[in-house]
């Protein structure tokens with residue numbers, strides 16, 4: 001087990017450089033340095049909001065307005081840009097090392113950083129959909145309403161149940177994406193987890209699937225998680241500081257081969 005930060009960076013870089021099928025799994029923590037608040041952790045939104053009320057499908061149906069108030073806080077930094085952690089992962093994909101990114105995030109920052117193969121387990125904020133008539137919308141369709149702190153109303157059927165195409169608590173995950181993510185995790189020989197408390201299921205099952213199929217396991221998180229014991233290398237720190245160092249080391253190793 002490596003102890004010093006430099007040893008851990010070397011060991012992680014060796015694992016990635018040697019791998020044939022590295023897979024990255026990310027959570028809200030990777031976007032914290034882009035200014036998007038996480039749910040759990042020190043400045044997490046659950047200190048302020050009740051998840052059952054604002055982020056469940058039942059809560060949304062009861063009170064769409066409370067959901068929108070919360071969502072606007074989550075997205076108030078809509079100008080959020082990818083940070084060095086997102087770029088580092090995209091670079092590892094470009095180098096042919098990372099084969100897939102599985103994310104719990106809905107912010108699309110991986111794609112904006114250049115990652116190509118991204119599985120979005122919880123959907124994304126790209127589009128909205130009416131739960132009643134299934135009509136899809138883009139954000140531009142409602143931009144004036146939201147600017148005036150009003151909530152979207154379906155222009156087709158008049159329903160107030162128009163929500164971003166993200167998975168709320170109480171909703172199933174998109175089954176094809178989940179199936180593909182399980183397959184990627186099963187095939188992985190190196191599995192890198194970044195910024196996830198590993199408590200939201202079934203997403204949090206994926207590291208265990210990778211581990212039980214023999215993958216080397218790396219964790220980068222600001223604080224300890226419930227699953228630290230399954231990892232070969234554990235970093236407690238900021239993803240945007242650690243990941244670029246790992247990429248530099250991978251490049252050094254590759255240039256020697």
Ligand code: NAD
Pocket residue numbers: 026027028029030031032033036037038039040041042044104105106107108122194195196197198199200220221222223237238239240
């Ligand atoms: P989480 O909020 O449960 O946990 C985030 C973890 O990231 C915490 O353990 C925290 O210590 C860590 N962290 C905070 N800053 C970090 C940093 N700079 N570097 C590394 N780690 C850092 O997040 P989760 O595990 O993804 O699960 C919560 C659910 O919230 C997910 O389903 C996701 O869909 C959703 N979510 C998404 C976004 C987003 O799209 N950006 C934001 C908030 C929540």
Ligand code: ZN
Pocket residue numbers: 130131132133134135154155156157158159
């Ligand atoms: Zn409708």
